[in-house]
Amino acid sequence: MKALTFHGKGDIRCESIPDPGIEDPRDVVIKVTACAICGSDLHIYDGVIPQMHDGDVLGHETMGEVVEVGSSVKNLKVGDRVVVPFTISCGDCWFCQHGYYSACERTNPDHKKAETLWGHSPAGLYGYSHLLGGYRGGQAEYLRVPFADSGPIKVPESLADDQALFLSDIFPTGYMAAEFCDIKPGDTIAIWGCGPVGQFAIRSAFMLGAERVIAIDNVPERLALAEKAGAETLDFSKADIYDAIQSMTNGRGADACIDAVGTEPDPTASIDSMIDRVKVATFLGTDQPHVLRQAIHCCRNFGTVSVVGVYGGFIDKFPMGSAINRGLTFRMAQTPVQRYLPRLLERIERGDIDPSFIVTHRAALEEGPEMYKTFRNHKDGCIKVMLQP
Structure with a gap:
């Protein structure tokens, strides 16, 4: 064959x-x-x-x-x-x-x-x-x-x-990502990555009752497909994502954040992501957690961070202080x-x-x-x- x-x-x-x-x-x-x-x-x-x-x-x-x-x-x-x-x-x-x-x-x-x-x-x-x-x-x-x-x-x-x-x-994975968010009426869900899993997470979040979905990417076709589903979109190459989400949520942050990117974010997204890429290239790290860090900081106090992007090993500069002091819940799985x-x-x-x-x-x-x-x-x-x- x-x-x-x-x-x-x-x-x-x-x-x-x-x-x-x-x-x-x-x-x-x-x-x-x-x-x-x-x-x-x-x-x-x-x-x-x-x-x-x-x-x-x-x-x-x-x-x-x-x-x-x-x-x-x-x-x-x-x-x-x-x-x-x-x-x-x-x-x-x-x-x-x-x-x-x-x-x-x-x-x-x-x-x-x-x-x-x-x-x-x-x-x-x-x-x-x-x-x-x-x-x-x-x-x-x-x-x-x-x-x-x-x-x-x-x-x-x-x-x-x-x-x-x-x-x-990808449909069950996107659906699980949204289900992990324990969505309540009126919730705002932020989703990093508008690839196939992210697209299903967007639609699943709406099916499960989200009022707003904020979709983050920099590929025009992906952002357009997210908008077609009813999401508000942010191009990370043109906007400061943290500042934008703070503004869109009156300073509270998203009720839940979904990482549908994983270990290979765009290395040009920020200085932080460039450093991650250099570490992997020089065998000083195994994964590039730029998106995960950003999702943690953009999530409201006592919100949920849902991770369905693939990670394989160890990550550094994990903002544990932010997570524990603000009462975040993490859900993740294959x-x-x-x-x-x-x-x-x-x-x-x-x-x-x-x-x-x-x-x-x-x-x-x-x-x-x-x-x-x-x-x-x-x-x-x-x-x-x-x-x-």
């Missing part, structure tokens, strides 16, 4: 590799009908994510048609259309039983590596390094889905692929996608949201390496790439 594979920083290739097969009775194999390039994949493309091996198959936003079924899988059959959560979860361990699927104890065979870095291991993820299992990703013609009786959800025929695909990651799938699928079916709004570019799998460059460099108004093998 054909698949997109990693061969070092900035080197993504479409090449032929062996087809997957059933390896465990709980597996299924799907023929991929749609997959996508996620903003998190760009961290791999930029060489930021450790433990990526030459030839690793990328991608964790995938859906398709079941073509093989393991003997223990009773909830799926050949021919079913399914969307696959990016978090691989057994469904049986303590964390899965409590709804914390992204912390599954059993699906990361590389858990010792993760424990060395983070203290404890999260669940395995598709196509996202040998810290998280080394699983083949879904930017391919076929995908083996382990623990298939505890992951994929059937997609009704009434929904097109571009409406269902983003249940795999999304336990299975927890959100039924309710978000229902929202799509009843017309609360049509996730296909996010797609700006559609391409064949063979065009994937070029689409990585297009997405990475914001070329041609690119906000989200959907690939169709």
